[in-house]
Amino acid sequence: MGGEVFRRLIFLPVTLFFVATLVFLALRALPGSSIELLGSQFTTAGLKEQLIADLGLDKSIWEQYGIFLGELVRFDLGRSFLTGKDVSSMVGETLPVTIELAVASLVVMTIAGIGMGLLAGAFPGTLADGLLRTVSVLLFSLPWFWFGIVLIIVFVLWLGWFPAFGRLPSSVDYEAVTNFVLIDAIILGRFDLVVPWLKHVTLPALTVGLTTSGVLMRLTRVGVIETAKTDYIRTARMKGVPGPRVFFRHILRNVALGILTVIGVQFGAMLGGSVIAEVVFGYPGIGRMTVDAVLNRDYAVAQGGAIVIAAFYVLINLATDLSYRWADPRLRRGGR
Amino acid sequence: MTGPLVQIENLTVRYPLGGGLGARGVLGLAPTNLEVQRGELLAIVGESGSGKTTLGRAMLRLIPAEGAIHFDGTEIIGLGRRELAQMRSRMQMIFQDPYSSLNPQKTVGRTLSEVLAHVGIPRAERRARAEELLSQVGLGADAYPRLPRAFSGGQRQRIAIARALATGPDLVVADEPVSALDVSVQAQVVNLLLDLKAERGLTMVFISHDLGLVSAIADRIGVMYFGRLVEIGPAARLSRSPAHPYTALLNDSMPPPSVAAARATLEAAAQTGAVELPSLMDPPRGCPFAPRCGHASASCRETPPALHPHPAGGLVACHHPLNTD
Amino acid sequence: MSAPLLSVRGLTAELGSGAQRVTALRAVDFDVRRGEITAIVGESGSGKSTAAMALARLNEGPQGAFSGEVRFDGMDVLSLNSRALRSLRGQGIAMVFQDAAAALNPCETIGDQIAEAMVVHKARDWRAARAHAIELLGEVGMPEPARRAGLYPHEMSGGQRQRAMIALGLACDPALLIADEPTTALDVTVQGQILALLKSIVARRDMGLILITHDLGVVAALADQVLVMYAGRIVEAAPVAEFFDAPHHPYSGDMITAASVALDAGGRLATIPGRPPHSGDVGESCAYAPRCARASNQCRAALPSLEPHGTRRRACFHPLDDA
Incomplete structure (x- = not known):
């Protein structure tokens, strides 16, 4: 198992190299450069050339690529040419925001998906099962941004229960330490941050969590139904184990293994989903940072954001696989 | 042509362990020498983990193997993809599970026509040939347009046999072809194989766990244990006077359908100790059967016995063979 | 003789749903005593596993309903409430499965x-x-x-x-153990050990054992009583020695011949023509008639009932002991 982790970790830089190359080339392929977008703002004649030289845009694309990779190897993500800020510190600020949102979405997805799945799987073929399956189809066929906008219309504009934009009200004074609100709330004793944050995170988390819960619901349902048919569940019933105990101790434990993988894969997908939710809800995470940077042709920021998201995605999948191996005795303790 | 149809030299199969970087291999098949004579029915017998299926698949190059396989004089391990594809039509396999070996989406006719097309039968003749094959395996031409799910296990195995015969093979390797079938149907399918073998002059390798069955139908029997051929010889000799203690154990393990004999078998089984195969990761130095063997001596645990001729015929890999007089 | 531990009378099972619903068991009668091994023999679709599961109502539900009577240790199994049924499973009746x-x-x-x-x-x-x-x-x-x-x-x-x-x-x-093909998935050299174990447990604990199998060798080695099932019915029931000495039902005879696996003069194995009926293919005539060498018009027109005959029972118009 140690060897497996090692092998997977070796492939991480390879994956990242491909992601970096792809992002680099894709950005260059977009029409219009950062300089052109600034366009008329240059008043002094020499300033434009100065900036082009500073950014290295006068060099050939392959030279730029070489420099980019060289910096990447030294973990130098460069600077934003718009704000001059260090991309690493921008990532440091925005990544926790996204992780926070993704975890909140995961909680929503897990509760909604597994809850609906268990209910439907325990009583297959009933009216409740039919209703829940219809709901799940609706949920996973909804476009995320559309669902987000509907939530804004209903809960923000009509009911006024939740704020629509941002992560915390602008009135709140928050000096970040880790930039995870809940962790900082404990470190700084700022428990007044929790409720406003929850209000802000609810709608984006519902958008991402509910739209992804449909898949989880179906898998949980099928898992429960299939497991209930297995020989070892028949054995459990033949032992005289009461129905609820068969369900929770035997069926659920075995279904949980399958669900765990799905949750892990979905968590990775949620990082992607967060990009959309962040844009719709004006949520200041790494997704929105990257999208903004692409629109502004702020190459260094866009590249840095994409690479960090990719690295995170790979690491989460690795963690999921490992946790699965640990949870399933057949994988944890190989053959005889 | 004379000489054996198949001649195998040092055929060895290693299964990778763990996969990826730094993988070790375990021996699925220890270096094996074997000849299959033209027109014979050679049975390969063994229990799970004996390597009998591995040997069968390696013989047809369905899995990677080392060593040499001479098929009708041509060495096939070194063959390229195209030449191998041509040789393949001369050697076919029938698998155990008639449910998973047929594509459920394809009609019987389509399955057969595809094979016939592959061996160059013109389109116009394919249907007639396929229907002829179906009647040869005891199914009517009405089977042609139907899907596999319309057939019982025994009928599906007949379809699989028709498919194997469609290429006009010289050699058929049948891997447990009847063990998934009902007792009363098993004999029907075995009889069909025997009839077809006689009619077409086929050479057949019949892989089975059932020594009783193959004793009745085979010309020669090879017994495998832990990836090794431990005994091979005329079927009648092996079932009447086995030379390897493991062959004797197999012979004595099956309760026959007669009360007195079956009870005696049970008495004997109650006396034998726990059955443990040696570990593939850590194969024993000497004879792999020694830990279970009543005749094992110190030399058995030290030196692996090689196959050598037995006075009553055939070869046996044992330091203390039985029935030598 | 003491009262039987298990007594089954007229057990009938309907399985499946809608158009697929079939009668998988029909009017099955048998007794099992403590210390006694009863083998139920049959091919796929014979109803032998259905019968075994029915004794503990394991296959009951929307897909399965039973009628008749199953008396175990004085209890009427088919009318037990779910609590009593749970207590019966494991404590009264236990099961060993094939795989x-x-x-x-x-x-x-x-x-x-x-x-x-x-x-x-x-x-x-x-x-x-x-x-x-x-x-x-x-x-x-x-x-x-x-x-x-x-x-x-x-x-x-x-x-x-x-x-x-x-x-x-x-x-x-438990007082009764039901073993459903307990050795079919095992290697031959292991099979004998498991069978010997079952036999010694039955003797030591004075339990009843119902052995479900397709293998007549296993029956010969272990059983005291043999029940042969075909198409959901018992066609012959006999003490084991008499059964193998002289089977009465043609199906029993054909099975014993097929199980001895020997080539005849023509170089072929003995076979039974045709194939076992699907579960529930039970008509109003003898289900074995289409495969039977002794079948007459009577067999194709009427269903032979299971009649006592000496120490055994048989359901056949032309049993093998009729010359």
Whole structure:
């Protein structure tokens, strides 16, 4: 198992190299450069050339690529040419925001998906099962941004229960330490941050969590139904184990293994989903940072954001696989 | 042509362990020498983990193997993809599970026509040939347009046999072809194989766990244990006077359908100790059967016995063979 | 003679739903006594497994309904409420299934799976239950039982898993054990050991054993009584020695001939023509008639009933003892 982790970790830089190359080339392929977008703002004649030289845009694309990779190897993500800020510190600020949102979405997805799945799987073929399956189809066929906008219309504009934009009200004074609100709330004793944050995170988390819960619901349902048919569940019933105990101790434990993988894969997908939710809800995470940077042709920021998201995605999948191996005795303790 | 149809030299199969970087291999098949004579029915017998299926698949190059396989004089391990594809039509396999070996989406006719097309039968003749094959395996031409799910296990195995015969093979390797079938149907399918073998002059390798069955139908029997051929010889000799203690154990393990004999078998089984195969990761130095063997001596645990001729015929890999007089 | 432990009368089972609903068992009658091994023999679709599961109502539900009477130890099994039924399962009747690799929970250790039965039925605490599980593993001949109790099913050999399955069945001292093809998935050299184990357990614990099998060799080795099933009915019931000496039903005779696996003068194996009927293909005539060499018009027109004849029962118009 140690060897497996090692092998997977070796492939991480390879994956990242491909992601970096792809992002680099894709950005260059977009029409219009950062300089052109600034366009008329240059008043002094020499300033434009100065900036082009500073950014290295006068060099050939392959030279730029070489420099980019060289910096990447030294973990130098460069600077934003718009704000001059260090991309690493921008990532440091925005990544926790996204992780926070993704975890909140995961909680929503897990509760909604597994809850609906268990209910439907325990009583297959009933009216409740039919209703829940219809709901799940609706949920996973909804476009995320559309669902987000509907939530804004209903809960923000009509009911006024939740704020629509941002992560915390602008009135709140928050000096970040880790930039995870809940962790900082404990470190700084700022428990007044929790409720406003929850209000802000609810709608984006519902958008991402509910739209992804449909898949989880179906898998949980099928898992429960299939497991209930297995020989070892028949054995459990033949032992005289009461129905609820068969369900929770035997069926659920075995279904949980399958669900765990799905949750892990979905968590990775949620990082992607967060990009959309962040844009719709004006949520200041790494997704929105990257999208903004692409629109502004702020190459260094866009590249840095994409690479960090990719690295995170790979690491989460690795963690999921490992946790699965640990949870399933057949994988944890190989053959005889 | 004379000489054996198949001649195998040092055929060895290693299964990778763990996969990826730094993988070790375990021996699925220890270096094996074997000849299959033209027109014979050679049975390969063994229990799970004996390597009998591995040997069968390696013989047809369905899995990677080392060593040499001479098929009708041509060495096939070194063959390229195209030449191998041509040789393949001369050697076919029938698998155990008639449910998973047929594509459920394809009609019987389509399955057969595809094979016939592959061996160059013109389109116009394919249907007639396929229907002829179906009647040869005891199914009517009405089977042609139907899907596999319309057939019982025994009928599906007949379809699989028709498919194997469609290429006009010289050699058929049948891997447990009847063990998934009902007792009363098993004999029907075995009889069909025997009839077809006689009619077409086929050479057949019949892989089975059932020594009783193959004793009745085979010309020669090879017994495998832990990836090794431990005994091979005329079927009648092996079932009447086995030379390897493991062959004797197999012979004595099956309760026959007669009360007195079956009870005696049970008495004997109650006396034998726990059955443990040696570990593939850590194969024993000497004879792999020694830990279970009543005749094992110190030399058995030290030196692996090689196959050598037995006075009553055939070869046996044992330091203390039985029935030598 | 003491009262039978299990007494089955007119057991009929309807399985499946809608148009697929079939009568999988028809009017099955038999008794099982303590210390006695009853073998139910048949091919696929004969109803032998359905009968076994019906005794503990395991296949009951929207897909399965039973009628008739199953008396176990004075209880009317088919009318038990769910609580009493749970108590019967495991404590009164236990079952050993064919494929122990599938029948054991892959995510729980062997010891815990055996212990759970005691925790559920006897309200034992886990510690005591696990200790007793180790004793049971010892009783079924598991080497190093204390260590093996902590293993998962995949870490054992096929024979060990089947021993664990048997230990699980014995956990709450049932009076009747039902073994459904207990050795079919095992290697031949292991089969005999498991059969010998079952035989010694039945003798030592004075239990009843119902052995479901397709293998006449297994029947000959173990059984006291033989019930032959075909198309959902018992076609012959006889003491084992008499059965093998002189089967009365042509199907029994054909099966015994086929099981001896020998080539005839023409170089072919003895066969039974045709194939076993699908479960539920039971008409109002003898189901074996289409395959039977002795069949007459009478067989194709009427259903022979299961009649007593000396020490046995048989359902045939032209039994083999009629010259």
